[in-house]
Amino acid sequence: MTTLPGWTEELERSRLHFVTGKGGTGKTTLAASLGLALAREGRRVLLVEVEGRQGFAQAFDTEPLPYAEQRIAAAPGGGELRALHVDVEAALLEYFEMFYNLGFAGRTLRRMGAIEFATTLAPGLRDVLLTGKIKECVGRTESNGRHTYDAVVVDAPPTGRVVRFLDVTRALTDVAKTGPIRGQAEGVVRLLHSGETAVHIVTLLEEMPVRETLDAVAELDGADLRPGAVLVNRVRPSRLPAPALLPAADGRVDAERVRSGLATAGLELPGSTVDALVAETVEHAVGIAAEQRSREQLAEADLPTLELADFAGGVDVAALYELADALVEQGVK
Numbered sequence: 001m002t003t004l005p006g007w008t009e010e011l012e013r014s015r016l017h018f019v020t021g022k023g024g025t026g027k028t029t030l031a032a033s034l035g036l037a038l039a040r041e042g043r044r045v046l047l048v049e050v051e052g053r054q055g056f057a058q059a060f061d062t063e064p065l066p067y068a069e070q071r072i073a074a075a076p077g078g079g080e081l082r083a084l085h086v087d088v089e090a091a092l093l094e095y096f097e098m099f100y101n102l103g104f105a106g107r108t109l110r111r112m113g114a115i116e117f118a119t120t121l122a123p124g125l126r127d128v129l130l131t132g133k134i135k136e137c138v139g140r141t142e143s144n145g146r147h148t149y150d151a152v153v154v155d156a157p158p159t160g161r162v163v164r165f166l167d168v169t170r171a172l173t174d175v176a177k178t179g180p181i182r183g184q185a186e187g188v189v190r191l192l193h194s195g196e197t198a199v200h201i202v203t204l205l206e207e208m209p210v211r212e213t214l215d216a217v218a219e220l221d222g223a224d225l226r227p228g229a230v231l232v233n234r235v236r237p238s239r240l241p242a243p244a245l246l247p248a249a250d251g252r253v254d255a256e257r258v259r260s261g262l263a264t265a266g267l268e269l270p271g272s273t274v275d276a277l278v279a280e281t282v283e284h285a286v287g288i289a290a291e292q293r294s295r296e297q298l299a300e301a302d303l304p305t306l307e308l309a310d311f312a313g314g315v316d317v318a319a320l321y322e323l324a325d326a327l328v329e330q331g332v333k
Helices: 027-038 055-059 088-100 103-112 113-119 121-140 160-168 167-173 181-192 207-222 242-249 255-264 273-300 317-327
Strands: 016-021 045-049 072-074 079-085 151-155 198-204 228-236 304-309
Touching: 016 027, 016 113, 016 160, 016 207, 016 228, 027 045, 027 072, 027 151, 027 198, 027 228, 027 317, 045 121, 055 079, 055 088, 079 160, 088 121, 103 242, 121 160, 121 167, 121 181, 160 198, 160 207, 167 181, 198 207, 207 228, 207 273, 228 273, 242 304, 242 317, 304 317
Parallel strands: 016 151, 016 198, 045 079, 045 151, 198 228, 228 304
Antiparallel strands: 072 079
16 A cells, blocks of 8 residues: 555545644644645635644744734735634633623632533533534634635644544543534534544654554544544655665665765875764664655555655754645645
8 A cells, every 4th residue: 555645635625724734743833724724825824723722822922812813924826824812711702602691600610610610520621612613613604605714724632632522422421411502512513523624644754653543533533523644744755776775774785885975076084083983874774674664554544645844953843844845746625
């Protein structure tokens, strides 16, 4: 089985993109870059974060985001990227006002600490509120009938918690049997299980992230949620020709041949320096060979796979745009 390249036509039709991944794989960075890629050519995209970390504000080097949709970046071709930091308490007050006309009562409840009590008593309520707000953003339309956002990208919880977060059907049984909140939540369920939604998984070419990725794909399939693409982050280029890779990974590097080649190029180096270069070559080959084995494991997922280069100096705003360019080159639109 081989990995599937690029972005599929099915993914092009998706309007709601969840980005998950094991902690430390760079899911917030790639969610931001995916938003930039989707916002090209005059499109409007909303980034949503639900974990209270202000990750998008840090990624774009801006002030902490309020509970309001605000412009955070421009995309090539006249596109616009907005961002929203969803606050659970504010979302609950919004529900009270929208569905029960209890705006004033909701503010009173907040002062009493009842909102924290309610979300603690029914933990599923928190996820219903967060996904409900996301659904509202996806479905909102302008006066001309056009959707306010061409796409919504969510920095979702890590792979270990993402299915629980998205499985609103189960959470719903603990929250409401009837009424407006249940009706809204049922709409969320329909959206999350539809072709409009895709769950992308960010991974590294390392054993633990790859294993967690495959487990997440199986769990998503089991919950009837659609895995989207595998976004392989921090990929290092091989600096060795293919025929030399496996021998070098086995430690078979001819130091004398290296010394001779350097001398031919006009570089006379001490033996200790040549030995250090040989050791670095072996280490590099071992790492690249391990990454190739990880690619073979990822092929088991049978999902579209996109690869993003490693930025050794760290990721700044300019790097987000470079990553977005790389996603576009692999078909994201």
